[in-house]
Amino acid sequence: MDKKYTIKDIAQMAGVSKGTVDRVLHNRGKVSPAALEKINEVLNVIDYEPNLIARNLKSTKIYRICVLLPDPVFDPYWLPCVSGIQDAITEFKAYNVVIEIHYFNPESTKSFLKTNETIITQSPDAVLLTPLFHKETIEIIKQYDDLGIMVNTFNNQVESSSIKSFVGQDLYKSGRVAASLMNLILPKGQIAIIHIDESLKNAVHMQEKERGFRSYFEEKNLSNFSLTTLKLKYSNIETKLPAFINENPDLSGIFITTSKAYQIASTLSNVTEKKIALIGYDLIDKNVSFLNQGLVHFLIHQNQKRQAYLGVSTLADHFIFRKDIPETILLPIDIINVENASFYIS
């Protein structure tokens, strides 16, 4: 019953040749009704699963997947993605799948567009990208779609019917998780929601997290808390943050919506002795260092490595094994404190 049937087996059972069975299996036509019926009868009885190894061995087609990634040189946030994609490269090297990373400067739309052009000249079978620049991404995706190049996204969500799949996290919910932890650390007081970003490219990202964060406090009617939003840039943290702390003596917690918690922690430790609860995102080295020092209380792990890995591996599995590509994959919102951090760092 567990026996694995081959096309040859089916041919023998149906009393035809393997060529005819092949034509039936692939709907290639040129089969008489009589033969079709005989073969279908056999197929209904047995459970035929084509041998994927044999199929793959024969196919000489090489699948090309390009990954469009912000250069980690500009932001270490993207470093784990490289490692995730390298895992995929190793895994699928044996099959006829070539995966290439193309970097762009996350601060420059021009760089983004230029790298996309390079990719288009390569005419890959699929592209995985992070839609950092909303308007430009929509344009680009349309181009890919016209060329018949499949597009998957990760990290940032963008609405487009041309996108095959999205891998990421539920940002609203992750804001709620942060809020629930903050509520555990603090009995009351003022909480600042700090967005740090040079440009506005992460705007939606950050807003969703804030929305989730606020929704928790509103829903629970926690009136002994007051929430304030603060927008900062890398360049003005050192001046604006101390000023904000002076103006808000009741401040007892800060939720940082990006991976830049370390910048807040660092500035904070120079400015005040006061114990302020910090919750941020991502296990980048500097954040973990402050976590270990006790200056950051919790980090939410967005698992970019796995996001990137899943982004390409679903594509590769689709090409090699004809697996379906799930429309959305939402990764769990991992809660990290000093005690369990080491297990998430790879």
Add this chain to the structure above:
Amino acid sequence: MDKKYTIKDIAQMAGVSKGTVDRVLHNRGKVSPAALEKINEVLNVIDYEPNLIARNLKSTKIYRICVLLPDPVFDPYWLPCVSGIQDAITEFKAYNVVIEIHYFNPESTKSFLKTNETIITQSPDAVLLTPLFHKETIEIIKQYDDLGIMVNTFNNQVESSSIKSFVGQDLYKSGRVAASLMNLILPKGQIAIIHIDESLKNAVHMQEKERGFRSYFEEKNLSNFSLTTLKLKYSNIETKLPAFINENPDLSGIFITTSKAYQIASTLSNVTEKKIALIGYDLIDKNVSFLNQGLVHFLIHQNQKRQAYLGVSTLADHFIFRKDIPETILLPIDIINVENASFYIS
């Protein structure tokens, strides 16, 4: 440069036949020093990676892996393992790997031994088991070793040189994680560490968690807490727990070292109105239900599904792709509260 070389390519480059190349690659001998050198020269220049698909297609050998699992009928704790193994079955069905689950009654050593005998008669290539019964497991593993059957373990750790691999969690550290969360919820008071188990088969498991839990409070010198250990059985929770609560009016938190937090939560809700912080293990339905009701504050996810999956998949990867089997795989200690639970339930 990325070109994939075949044995035929190497043969051509070295000016020998593919048979000779094959003998060199597999150290099968019967190769002249001259030929050896020529081939090695080529191998040093190019980066030869055998085509795993072709290798696997040829091999007619069917690998058999047996999984020895406590029947989830007796304890739903084991249910996710079944699903994890089924994932592996689906994944490796295409290759020549047959994976079978054999159930035993976790309350009966006899059942454990009997199932092992059944497995031995099947003479599989490898066995994955949960060493619930320490003494019996040691015996059994020795038997498997003598028969040349590879043994992997998961969930419970057992010392034996015959064991190839262990997949699980660092229980000491998971106790510490629980402690750090408890310390966050409570400012002070008495905390009970409750072990619930019918027999002693989980003794080591539970003790490690307790040790970790206590170590956290000792290390931090948290003198405003007092820790008490309490051992219960399924049958006497309803009587002993209320009595314990009466005797300890200062009790403000409970750490349950097994997956039976729901039993404590259920009894507690009938006995007292007092808000007692509960931290337990595992995302079984009843636990999640109490988590959603707010009666359980945190659950630590032991991810049995992934444990079981990794247990067999490392074996299958070893057989198919000759991958190394890691000696220990420690899964992350996932912190779950009501806000992020849904993402971990599959």
Add this chain to the structure above:
DNA sequence: AAAAAAGGTGTGTTCGAGCACATTTTTTTA
């Protein structure tokens, strides 16, 4: 009625590794 086209079927080759076996070359022995 002959030729052409379309329909139907089977055969044979390919992919790359692995291994059995045949063949050639070298060395040893009588």
Add this chain to the structure above:
DNA sequence: TAAAAAAATGTGCTCGAACACACCTTTTTT
């Protein structure tokens, strides 16, 4: 030096799916 043994090397088949192509049969066209 010839025969036997050993060593070295090459050839050819297998695994299963995919597909090209050759072949035969039936239908359509001129």
